[in-house]
Each structure stands twice: as structure tokens, then as C-alpha cells.
Amino acid sequence: METLELLIRNTSEVLTVEGSPQQPAEQALTPQPNACVGVRRGKVWYVGSEGALPPGAVGPSTRVLDAHGQFVGPGFVDPHTHAVFAGERAAEFDLRCQGATYLQIAQAGGGIVNTVRATRFASEEDLIRLALPRLQLMLEYGVTTAEVKSGYGLSLQDELKMLRVVQRLSALQPVELVPTLMCAHAVPEEYREWREPYLDLCIQEIIPAVAEQGLARFCDVFVEQGAFTPSEARRVLGAAQKRGLRPRLHVDQLTSGGGAELAAELGAATADHLEHVSDAGIQALAQAGVTAVLVPTSTLFLRVRPYAPGRKLRDAGVNVALGTNLNPGSGMSENLPLALGLACLENGLTAAEAYWAATRGAALALGLNTYGRITVGDPANLVIFSCSNYRHLPYHLGINHARIVIKDGHVVIEQEKALCA
Ligand code: NIG
Numbered sequence: 001m002e003t004l005e006l007l008i009r010n011t012s013e014v015l016t017v018e019g020s021p022q023q024p025a026e027q028a029l030t031p032q033p034n035a036c037v038g039v040r041r042g043k044v045w046y047v048g049s050e051g052a053l054p055p056g057a058v059g060p061s062t063r064v065l066d067a068h069g070q071f072v073g074p075g076f077v078d079p080h081t082h083a084v085f086a087g088e089r090a091a092e093f094d095l096r097c098q099g100a101t102y103l104q105i106a107q108a109g110g111g112i113v114n115t116v117r118a119t120r121f122a123s124e125e126d127l128i129r130l131a132l133p134r135l136q137l138m139l140e141y142g143v144t145t146a147e148v149k150s151g152y153g154l155s156l157q158d159e160l161k162m163l164r165v166v167q168r169l170s171a172l173q174p175v176e177l178v179p180t181l182m183c184a185h186a187v188p189e190e191y192r193e194w195r196e197p198y199l200d201l202c203i204q205e206i207i208p209a210v211a212e213q214g215l216a217r218f219c220d221v222f223v224e225q226g227a228f229t230p231s232e233a234r235r236v237l238g239a240a241q242k243r244g245l246r247p248r249l250h251v252d253q254l255t256s257g258g259g260a261e262l263a264a265e266l267g268a269a270t271a272d273h274l275e276h277v278s279d280a281g282i283q284a285l286a287q288a289g290v291t292a293v294l295v296p297t298s299t300l301f302l303r304v305r306p307y308a309p310g311r312k313l314r315d316a317g318v319n320v321a322l323g324t325n326l327n328p329g330s331g332m333s334e335n336l337p338l339a340l341g342l343a344c345l346e347n348g349l350t351a352a353e354a355y356w357a358a359t360r361g362a363a364l365a366l367g368l369n370t371y372g373r374i375t376v377g378d379p380a381n382l383v384i385f386s387c388s389n390y391r392h393l394p395y396h397l398g399i400n401h402a403r404i405v406i407k408d409g410h411v412v413i414e415q416e417k418a419l420c421a
Contacts, residue, residue: 018375184220219241221249257276387420
């Protein structure tokens, strides 16, 4: 018999996260007490009691990883990042701490277009060099898959450049990247008085080129005062859908604009942010099966209120996913465990719901059916934590408890950690 490459043993529990979004999250996490996990050819081959392992499964070449009585779960999936960019906006952060708002800073010529200037100036190699440490940090937190948006290029050549960088980064390091085109992130400075021509550029040139070159899976639009209107979003996402790119939307973030209803109308994969979603919008998301992606680190970072109503979204039966929204303006943090803590403290999720949202909920948001769970036959993307159960992740606020991270059956992170509980 072909022996296992890896065996993870001596666990408190293995969370296989094989339930459905409609189940109570504690059940959906499907804990397997004291189970072990066997990996062969990069895939999960066995989950169950060590005593019931088939004879001959463990051989001299099997690497045995001792979980030291702590828990094991699937690799985290971060469903919303802008991890590729050049420059930084620490001065804007400081201005916000002194009372300026995100919209005021944008109106004064800062904000997204500030990062666009730096990103356009950067080469592909520059962008790769700058993004690699961010992805390494994400991996250290246990993130094995992440979505990354373009949206700091805002020209044909610079949007293509960003998406090529995402593609190259995915091959260069262990975090698997899912690319999203976001040419409708902001109207670029040179088109400020020419919105229509910029929309034409998106619809007639950028979307077709990106689709033809297979550089993105999703297309996302920022619907907000000072960004794009719902009717502009309809046009951009209509064109994207015709080219096979699934719609996503940044909506109801800073103001309430019927964005969730728009996401439902368009059959979007996700509606992201949602701080100002209406009750009707929540119902519309539930009926249309749109995943709500919450990014509470940004609500904190921008010093805005309220936080998105995670409790109401879950109670309405919406699949809720959780992301960092890593970006230089509204969320300079790779820390997904911090997002879990905020999701519990401020979005009203339980620890189990937050954990679901950062694993299976996020995988479903990205259409990755074999990710975010531990199922025999699926890619072995796994995390061995330094605590005995998932509740310690939001509770020990912002602290990294990922001790060993495994991507496609390879140990990619092994870090010394004191075992906590
Ligand atoms: O998801 N809301 C719009 N886009 C980003 C912010 C990007 C930036 O400020 O650079 C977000 O928060």
C-alpha cells in the first residue's frame, strides 16, 4: 500500500467544516474529537481515529506531525484583498486619526487615486517584491487561499499589469490567489471630467482583454458616492458577465445606497462591506443566494460606524464570509484572526460563525467547492493551531495561533508557539 506523506496526530479535534451555511455554525464546523488526518499525494486521504487507520498507511517515509493536543482546521480563505499595490498611505491614516474622513481625503486628491499613482509607476517586478512579504504574513496567519483585486491600475495596461502580477505571485509562493478585475474601483484622475469615456474603456477594452487573457475570475465594482453609481455598475458587470467574469460588488460601505439589492438583482457572487445594508437588502441577499463578505478591520480602520449587521445577515440565512480587505487605504492589515475577533465583538457573530466565515463560507464565496474544509479527496490545505479549540482565535484578540500551515500537502510554515490552553 502507498504510505501517507503526512500524518497529523494527537489533536484535540479536527474541524472538518463540512456542513452547510444554513446549519447552525457549531454543527457546520463538524468537529471530529481526537481525530488524525492523513495526507497522500497532496490530498486529504484519511480523517478519523488513529486506531482505525488502515494497516500499512504509515511507513518510514511518513512525516508525523504532533498536534500536541491542540486543534486542526482547514487553511483560511481570505475572500477580499487588494494585496497588490505600491506606495503607502500612513499620512492619510494619521489624518483620519485627527478627524478627517475617508471621503474628505479622497475629495482632496488622496485615497485610491493616491495608490493608483504609485502603482502605475511600479514595474511588475516592483509589485511582486512589495506583495511577497504581505502574502508571507498572510500564510503565517494560516491563510492558504486569497482573492486579490486589481483596481490600482485603472488603465488597460496597468490593470493587465496588476493581474499578471497576481498570476505570477500565485505561482511564486504558497498562498493560492484568485484574481478579480476591479477597473471600476475609482474614476482615474485623467478621466475625472470624462466618466463616460472611462466606462467605455472598461467595457470595450479592459474587460474583453482581461477575459481573453484569462486573467480574472471575477469583476468587482465599488458602488459609492464619489465612485460608481448603480446604473454604471449594471453596465460594467453586464459586460463582464457576458465575458464569463462573475460579478462582485463593494456596496453600502460608507453610505446606504441599495447596494445589496443591486447585488441580488445582478446575481452577484458576493456583496462586500455592507455596513449600511438595509433590512430589505438583507432579505434580497438571502433570496438571491449572494454571499455577504464582511471586512470589519476596515470599519475599525476608517473609524466609521456602524459595523455590518452580521447577526441579522446570518439570521436571515445569508452565507457570511469574512476577509481582511488588506489594502493601503482602508485596511492595512493581513491579520485575519483580528477580523475574526472583530466579527464576534462588533458584527455580532458567534465564534463558530466567524470561523465558518473565514474558512468554508469564504471558499463558497469564491466558488471553490473543495476548499475551506477537510474532506477526503480535497486538497490538503490545513492548519495546526497552538490552542485547543477555535474559540481562542477571536478571544485571544489579533494573536496568531497558526503553528503549522500545510498547502497542498506541503508544510509551508512551521513556527514556534507556546501552546495556550
Ligand atoms: O475595499 N472601498 C473601496 N475599496 C477599498 C479601499 C481601497 C483604498 O482605499 O485604497 C476597500 O475598502
